[in-house]
Amino acid sequence: MKIYVPRDSAAKALGSDAVAAAIAAEAEARGLDVIVIRNGTRGMIWLEPLVEIEEGGARRAFGPVSPADVPALLDGTLEGLGKVDYIPFFARQTRLTFARCGLIDPLDLDAYEAHGGLAGLRRAIAMTGQQIVDEVKESGLRGRGGAGFPTGIKWQTVHDAEAEQKYIVCNADEGDSGTFADRMIMEGDPFTLIEGMAIAGLAVGATKGYVYLRSEYPDAIEVMNEAVRIGRARGLLGADVLGSGRAFDMEIRVGAGAYVCGEETSLLNSLEGKRGIVRAKPPLPALEGFLGKPTVVNNVISLATVPVIFEKGAQHYADFGLGRSKGTMPIQIAGNVKHGGLFETAFGMPLGELVNDVAGGTATGRPVKAVQVGGPLGAYMPPSKFDTPFAYEEFDGQGGLIGHAGVVIFDDTADMLQMARFAMEFCAVESCGKCTPCRIGAVRGVETIDRIAEGDGGAKELLVDLCETMKDGSLCALGGFTPYPVMSALENYPDDFATRKEAAE
């Protein structure tokens, strides 16, 4: 009998290590032949620790399981959830990027291969660099880090650049609140990221890759380092990738707690060992990136999606989605939510369906007041905008952005003036200091919102003006997008910015 207990850090945070230990101890005491496998998470965080028992080729799920439930679990008397695939939250998904996450031991390369892994890389090895780039272009894949830039076009630029050395840099500095897809795939299916980076290396002629992984993710760092070690030992990485005669190797680099390093140019500076200060563009990193060499900088999910595109074909991937948002998006549903977790689906599902139907509304059972989509730099969407389809252009049209697809739900106790203030405060703490609108604007923003809170209604006009300056004058998205949460809070929740003054009068 095999028993799966996730090692994902969300599962660990809810006690999965203790459950795994209790299962091993109880099985030994009973003399049962049990193999405990530490898999990734299936992404249904409200059911974690979610334990699966595999017997006779079928897996049955139980959750949330506590150590006290273990005797009943092994007796067969614990009430279960049935097969994971039939749980509605799971059954409604289209899992392409996350197909293996939670299914296998993340460090078992044979299991990875048995579930479709390495097929994409083998196909890519037989192609020319240009053919690989064309395949990515055809898939319609756009950067999943937030900006949504077509991945194939970025690769083309690096492919066409002449240089002795080129690099693949994976942006794993997933600092946006409400996002955890990068963490989940690195902890749950690390070889898919490695495979994607190797394909990128073959495409553009890069022999070296780096994953810049934030220090706040110690579990992901551990799994990725181990996966790279195994990849080298098994010939997936090194001088002769899967016997192709072509080289690609990679290293995991750990960040140091600076949010701004999620911005690609500041990430490159940090990787080079400098202060994580934003660089002006041009030159594009594709031409002058890491150490001044042509560099592909892609988000974890962009790179981790490449293997399935090559395994199933670009057209298969492009057939999902809406308009120019092709394929699937791993949406992370978080905050005050009943059924939170990772929900991978084709682009186009209306926001309200995600929030109310898929996620079941708030955990507190109170009405939803606001949903912040796209991290700390994303807009607060009120329920009146819930018919907006989840896709790049559609959100843009509503004054929002999907970013890295984090969806954070707030109930009606949320104070949107305080949330706007927090956005400015966060920008002030994390600003790299290079450009004035961000460095000083964020500090003035906090002060201006405090004036509004104290009843100075005239300061609202000043805040709008400040937001416009930050939006137009900042070098990167930190200063440039902080106005999104601030302005959306001000526009969609005017009562939160007015009541105190009225109450005072």
Next chain:
Amino acid sequence: MSDPTLPETMAEIFARHRGQEGPMLPILHSVMEAFGHIPEGVVPLIAEELNLGRAEVHGVISFYHDFRKEPAGHHLLKICRAEACQAVGANALTERVLSKLGIGWGETTPDGRITVEPVYCLGLCACGPAAMVGNRVIGRADEAKIEEALA
């Protein structure tokens, strides 16, 4: 005040990172691991090893939240301040924890046992409020769970 083993430890750290491209952050992480903070005395040594000015090394150290100048308390407790955790009461939890310990953000209890720092997202956004003690993560954190982790 200065640690007599410092030059020797640093020589070992430098040897480990020679050949890496952009070795500054890996070196600083190794220093954190060895000393629990970045002792002032390492700055000239790193400057010499990497052929940089001392000011440049100092500039890098001071830019990043992780590189502390003073050792933290025996336990380093990080509580998430980001939006998803705020949506489930992180601010109230923080207030209770800090007032019980009698310290503010970034401070250490007088007995040197606990340092509390803010963190902006641990990727545990569907099971907040989130906290971390050392490398141990805590989901749906409350005072009891935090106390248990600090025990």
